[in-house]
Amino acid sequence: MALLEVTDLHVAFPRGKHHEVEALRGVSLSLKKGERLGIVGESGAGKSMLAFAILNLIAEPGRVSQGAIRFDGQNLLEMSEHDIRGIRGNRISMIFQDPMVTLNPVLTIGTQMVETLKAHRKISTHEARRLSIEKLKLVAIPSAESRLDAYPHELSGGLRQRVVIAIALLTDPEIIIADEPTTALDVTIQAEIMALILQLCRDRDMALILITHDLGVVAEVTERLMIMYAGLCVEEGPTQRIINAPTHPYSNGLLKALPQNSERGQDLYQIPGSMPPITALPSGCAYHPRCEFATERCHVSAPDLVNGIACFHPLKADAKAPA
Template identity: 55%
Template sequence: MEPLIEIKNLRVDFALRSGMVRALRDVTLTINKGERLGIVGESGAGKSVLGFSIINLISKPGRITGGQIIFNNQDISKYSCEQMRKIRGDRISMIFQDPMMTLNPVLTIGTQMKETIHAHRNVSDKEAEAICLDKLRKVYIPSPEKRLNQYPHEFSGGMRQRIVIAISLLTNPNLIIADEPTTALDVTIQAEIMDLLLELCETENMGLILITHDLAVVSEVTQRIAVLYAGKVVEIGPTRQIIDNPRHPYTQGLIQALPQMAGGARRLNQIPGMMPSLRDMPSGCPFQPRCTVRIDKCLHEIPLLTAPEDGSQVACFVRQGGM
């Protein structure tokens, strides 16, 4: 398959008063055209930082300090703000967690959608409106002609998120980054939004990076999963393979912590301890303080991802070479 975007040894640092903190540690990923990749991990693993890095939306004092982000044969990690504006919201779109933080409450939906189109396309207002209506229909917004003249507060949470998705589709992007797109929604609406994203990826042949802590959602929507821990990719492979046969102890812990894995009235499994602070990372493998299968080597050396094995890679001295 042809790569859509290649992330190579990406490093992101935050300059704090207490010193430099590394949020992403040599992250390497490839997303192919039309592929759906899930990024999973606990809060603080670096999932959102990775998403923001791709479109250069990291707030100061954070910055990319190493590696490459190759898109259309160009390293966009080195692009200026002006150069990134031509890609961000055009070739690469992002869906954020809270639609009310994305939409301007004092502008109608139509005004906000048209502004997006005019920022990237030289079209008339009538042509822009036709594009808006088409995208609203694609995300199943009823009476789109009427909805264009309404304000965000006149929509439910699920409808607002559909509008945000419609805005992300306006320029027919190659890639959509969805950062916890269903966090603020109830369970039934979550399922509708994820079904919609899946349908749009298949019909529009868009790539999707789905950032979430919900393994159940990822297992239904994505084709591959990358597991992040303390800013590093510790396991990556086909979704079904990761879910059915996780090799890294951290991935195993995440899956065993799902309610359906406990069953009946048994207590939920949980990973002991907490993710280390980025200011005080342990020596060796970052997961070793919480790991139940660690060996001496884990205390002093950082494991690297293995070469692809059945499409799967793992960064674990104990698990390398199989279960």
């Protein structure tokens, strides 16, 4: 059975007095124990919204208007705020983009770690400090004992993000949701942090939802991939299968637009236009105005996600596709 099962999730925001617009328009996903899932899309595609919705963190005036989120058999959307705290930050942890915003600048690393542990476990401060040092060592922070008394500004960006990961690991979660965890970091530091997250997931059989716009990062870290566009999942499947042989025209366009995938001196492939805002979605398939394969049917009706692809004219998997 899946550890986390999201079915037909809709998130809506009010627009004017009597109308609503949907930021998520029916997204489903399932995550097995120890599985690493990547969610890729451009800004505004709804990928962060999905992460927030899973943790029941959609802020007013937004609301989950439809759907279910089942974690370990319980529907998170029907739980009380008190009960969900036993799961959020405990059995499901989150790593955000900017460690300088995640960490409290006026408290030491140690205080923040002990506080997190005590919120979820009945343990002594001494024991909490011991566990904190253990986790700091796990994320390869040099001289972990002395770093416990450091303030966030005393650490470099890479070390700060390692501290954030250590805090996320404190309660030995079953799922980690990482929302663009390395976007604010340099490439060499990004490689360190992603290698660390990958190793931790493997060693501890932890499931990962990695939200990013970087196809290279998902290729390195995840096993399964979801491509999102305008509040919907347009393609879903094994990461390497999608990267080698995308079947949705949008996934194909994203991959072809990468400088790595084109010859030097030739123009890059470009998807015309840009993603529509959720307040002005076109009729039918949201991608049709930018799609080179769009037909009359795409203008009128929207394709459902069937066998991991939401398109009336999917591309043929070419010769590169694995059997």
